[in-house]
Amino acid sequence: MVQAEKKLFVLDTNVLLHEPLAIYSFDEHDVVVPMTVLEELDQIKDRKKDVSRDARIAIRALEDAVGDASPEQLLAGVQLTGVESESPAGSLAIFPDHEVEFEQRVPLPGNNNDNDIINSALYLQETRPDTEVVLVTKDINMRIKAKGAGLRHVEDYRSDQLVDDVRYLAKGFAQLDGELWLRVGEVESHQHGRFTEHTLARQQLGEEPLYLNQYLIDEGEDFCAQVKAVDEHTVTLKDLGRDRLMGYHAWGISPKNIYQGMAMQALMDPNIDLVILTGPAGSGKTLLALAAALEQVVEQRRYDRVIVTRNTPEIAESIGFLPGTEEEKMMPWLAAVTDTLEVLHKHDESPSSSLQYIMDKANIQFKSVNFMRGRSIQNSFVLLDECQNLTPSQVKTILTRMGEGSKLVCSGNLAQIDSNYLTAVTSGLTYLVERFKMFDGSANVYLNGVVRSRLASFAEENL
Numbered sequence: 001m002v003q004a005e006k007k008l009f010v011l012d013t014n015v016l017l018h019e020p021l022a023i024y025s026f027d028e029h030d031v032v033v034p035m036t037v038l039e040e041l042d043q044i045k046d047r048k049k050d051v052s053r054d055a056r057i058a059i060r061a062l063e064d065a066v067g068d069a070s071p072e073q074l075l076a077g078v079q080l081t082g083v084e085s086e087s088p089a090g091s092l093a094i095f096p097d098h099e100v101e102f103e104q105r106v107p108l109p110g111n112n113n114d115n116d117i118i119n120s121a122l123y124l125q126e127t128r129p130d131t132e133v134v135l136v137t138k139d140i141n142m143r144i145k146a147k148g149a150g151l152r153h154v155e156d157y158r159s160d161q162l163v164d165d166v167r168y169l170a171k172g173f174a175q176l177d178g179e180l181w182l183r184v185g186e187v188e189s190h191q192h193g194r195f196t197e198h199t200l201a202r203q204q205l206g207e208e209p210l211y212l213n214q215y216l217i218d219e220g221e222d223f224c225a226q227v228k229a230v231d232e233h234t235v236t237l238k239d240l241g242r243d244r245l246m247g248y249h250a251w252g253i254s255p256k257n258i259y260q261g262m263a264m265q266a267l268m269d270p271n272i273d274l275v276i277l278t279g280p281a282g283s284g285k286t287l288l289a290l291a292a293a294l295e296q297v298v299e300q301r302r303y304d305r306v307i308v309t310r311n312t313p314e315i316a317e318s319i320g321f322l323p324g325t326e327e328e329k330m331m332p333w334l335a336a337v338t339d340t341l342e343v344l345h346k347h348d349e350s351p352s353s354s355l356q357y358i359m360d361k362a363n364i365q366f367k368s369v370n371f372m373r374g375r376s377i378q379n380s381f382v383l384l385d386e387c388q389n390l391t392p393s394q395v396k397t398i399l400t401r402m403g404e405g406s407k408l409v410c411s412g413n414l415a416q417i418d419s420n421y422l423t424a425v426t427s428g429l430t431y432l433v434e435r436f437k438m439f440d441g442s443a444n445v446y447l448n449g450v451v452r453s454r455l456a457s458f459a460e461e462n463l
Contacts, residue, residue, distance in 0.1 A: 005132065006028065006029055006030060006090070006131065007026075007029040007030070007131070007132045007133075007134055008029070008030050008031075008032060008124060008128065008131050008132065008133045008134065009026050009029055009030070009031050009032065009134050009136050010032045010033075010034065010095075010117070010120055010121040010124065010133065010134065010135045010136065011023070011031060011032070011033050011037065011136050011137075012037065012114075012117055012135070012136060012137035012138070012139060012142065013036075013037045013040040013041060013044075013113075013117075014137060014138045014139055015136050015137060015138060015157045016033075016037065016041065016054070016055075016058040017041075017044070017051050017054045017055060017058065018054075018138055018157060018391060018422070018426070019157065019391070019392075019393065020054050020055075020057035020058035020061055020393075021057075021058075021061050022058075022157060023061060023062065023065060023080065023092055024061075024080060025157075026090055027089075027090065028089065028090050029090045030077055030090045030091045030092075030093065031080070031090060031091070031092045031093070032092075032093050032094075032095045032120070032124065033062065033092065033093070033094055033095065034094075034095045034097040034116065034117050034120040035094060035095065035096050035097050035098060036097050036098075036113050036116040036117050036120075037117065038059075038062075038094070039113075040113060041055045041058055041059055042059070045059060054391075062092075065078065065080055065092050066078050066092065066094070074093065074094050075093060075094065075095075075096070076093065077091030077092065077093040078091055078092050078093070079091050080092050095120050095124070097116050097117065097119060097120040097123075098116070100119050100120060100123045102119075102122070102123060102126065105122065105126070105150065107119045107122070107123075108122075108145075108149055114139070114142050114145065115145075117135070117137075117142075118135065118142070118145060118146045118149055118151065121133055121134075121135040121146065121151050122149060122150060122151055125150075125151060125152065132153055133151075133152075133153060134153040134154070134155055135151055135153070135154045135155070136155050136156070136157050137154070137156070137157070138156055138157055138423075138426075143155075143156070169278075169414075169430055169433055169434070170209075170211065170214075170433055170434065170437050170444060171278075171444070171445075171446035171448075172214060172215060172262070172276070172443065172444035172445040172446055173214060173215035173216065173217060173259070173262060173445065173446070174208045174210070174214060174215070174216050174217075175217055175218070175219075176205065176206070176208070176216060176217065176218040176219070177206070177218070177219065178218060178219055179218050179219060179220040179223065180205075180216075180218045180220075180223055181223065183204075184200055184204045185200075185201070185204065186200070186201070187199070187200045188200070192238070195238050195239060195240070196238075196239045197228060197236055197237065197238050197239065198225070198236070198237045198239060199234055199235070199236045199237075200234065200235060200237070201233065201234060201235075202230065202231070202232065202233055202234055202235050205235060210227050210230045210235060211227065211230070211437040211438050212227055212228070212229075212230070212437070212438055212439065212440045212442075213226055213227065213228075213266070213272065213440065213442065213443040213444075214226070214227045214437075214444075215227075215240075215262045215445070216237065217242075217258060221242065222241060222242055222243070223241070223242070224240045224241055224242045224244075224245055224258065224261075224262075225237035225238060225239050225240055226238040226240055226265075228440075240265065242258060242261070245258065245261030245262060245264070245265055246258070246261050248261060248264040248265060248268060249295075250264060250267070250268060250288075250291040250292045250294075250295040250296075251290075251291040251292075251294040251295045251298075251299075251344055252291070252344065253287065253288065253291040253344070255288075256284070257448075257449055259279075259283075259445065259446070259447045259448045259449065260284055260288060260447060262445045263275070263277055263284075263285075263288050263445040263447060264288055264292065266443035266445060267288060267289060267292035267409065268292055268295070268296070269443070270302060271441070272407070272441060272442060272443050273402070273406070273407055273408065273441040273442065274399075274407075274408050274409075274410070274436060274439070274441060274442035274443075275289075275407070275408070275409045275410070275442070275443050275444075275445075276409075276410050276411075276429070276432055276433055276436070276442065276443070276444040276445070277289065277409065277410070277411040277412075277445055277447060278411070278412060278413065278414065278429065278433070278444070278445075278446045278447070279413065279446050279447030279448065280413060280415065280447075280450055281413055281415075281416065281450070281456065282450040282453070282456040282457070283447035283448070283449060283450055284447055285411040285412075285413075285447055286340050286383075286385060286411060287340050287343065287344075289383050289409045289411055290306075290340050290341065290344065290383065291344060292381075292409075293306045293362070293381040293383060293409075294306070294344070294358065294362050296381060296407075297362045297363070297381055298358070298361050298362050303379055303380055303381040303405070303406070303407065304363065304378075304379040304380060305362070305363035305364070305365060305379075305380050305381070306362050306363065306364045306365070306380070306381050306382075306383065307364075307365050307367055307377065307380050307381070307382045307383070308364065308365070308366050308367070308382075308383045308385065309366070309367045309368065309369050309382070309383070309384055309385070309398075310369065310384065310385040310386045310387070341355055341358070341359070342355060369384075369390075369394070369398065375401050376401060376403040377401050377402055377403050377406050378403040378404055378405055378406060379403075379404070379405040379406060380405075380406045380407075381406070381407050381409070382402070382406060382407065382408045382409065383409050383411070384398060384408060384409065384410045384411070385411055385412075386411075386412055386416075387410045387411065387412045387428060387429050387432075388412035388413060388414050388416060388417050388422075388424075388427050388428075388429045389412075389417060389418050389419050389422065389427075390427070390428035390429065391419075391422065391426075391427075391428050392426075392428045392431040392432075393428075394428055395410075395428035395429075395431060395432050399432075410429065410432060412427075412429045414427060414429060414430065
């Protein structure tokens with residue numbers, strides 16, 4: 001087998017902030033980190049922001065990689081070790097971009113960090129004509145500038161990207177053509193508890209990709225099922241029925257459409273540990289999750305408490321300046337949840353008293369994502385709101401906190417990403433949907449349609 005020609009990847013600062021261990025993601029190819037990138041990381045690491053943690057991790061990763069290498073070795077490239085890959089490891093070099101002097105071109109103007117990094121890549125392209133030099137950056141404008149300046153190879157960082165287009169992201173349900181039972185052949189049915197399960201040939205469901213706990217609906221008025229087992233030849237469906245799904249109740253809330261019915265079934269199923277709710281603003285993600293949480297904590301006593309948390313880019317900087325306890329500091333960012341609590345109790349004789357009573361009865365706790373690390377959360381219903389703003393590594397940190405008897409609900413809208421370092425395809429929410437779609441303890445539902453109001457529905461469709 002012919003070994004692929006080595007490439008030289010020049011990393012921008014935002015790549016290391018997005019994935020602090022990105023230096024290990026390029027297999028046998030060589031990685032160059034310009035000095036300007038180190039200076040930016042140094043400036044960011046002391047900021048009271050979420051990205052400061054990632055900057056510190058990136059700096060430590062670079063320190064571990066270079067070890068006790070001499071200045072000459074550092075410029076030439078230090079062999080990377082400890083990479084979990086069958087491919088031979090590449091090298092890491094620190095490039096003194098402030099010393100660049102072009103012979104054949106005029107560099108981009110100085111006193112601009114982006115320009116200095118682009119100039120580094122241009123210089124390497126000029127001085128190493130036999131090597132493919134690639135600038136890797138998550139900054140769209142920087143990619144355009146680099147190409148305009150004459151850099152032949154510019155890429156986004158996508159090693160943690162599992163889908164190329166968010167339109168192809170798994171929605172958690174599939175719409176079958178026609179009426180299923182009118183066109184299938186042999187079916188083997190058996191009773192499983194309160195439900196009937198059907199096993200049929202995989203080919204009878206067409207070419208639609210199937211995965212565990214995926215919901216299936218057809219064009220009829222009655223059929224709705226959930227995939228419980230699937231292989232190359234057969235698929236086993238749990239017969240739910242639309243009427244059963246639409247008949248769910250949780251804390252006075254009933255589904256308004258079949259998509260909410262699927263979500264409610266997943267939220268109330270004790271065998272599902274992770275529920276992922278995606279969809280547009282106003283589709284009912286937070287309302288359904290909170291109603292299911294209260295029902296199972298207060299009425300069914302299945303869990304001991306409700307923990308509500310979310311991530312915001314500015315939270316680490318701003319939370320310290322707000323008065324009160326951690327929960328009181330979190331309230332401005334969790335207004336969507338408290339608004340939802342008010343909606344659930346707006347018809348009570350004394351809504352404010354009911355609200356405080358329920359918060360105490362359900363032991364509702366508001367926590368910052370920043371303080372979730374190192375904890376083990378037991379017997380809790382955890383609602384992670386707005387998680388489209390989380391990176392894949394942050395999502396992993398939170399999921400690994402979940403202890404025995406806990407259920408995690410992740411909700412978000414990929415159209416409302418606030419982070420400068422994330423897109424819909426690189427969001428932790430997208431990563432979560434794709435990684436867990438074959439896990440039998442998770443369910444994913446895209447809530448199709450806005451039910452908040454006709455104004456919100458029109459705005460979602462036309463703005």
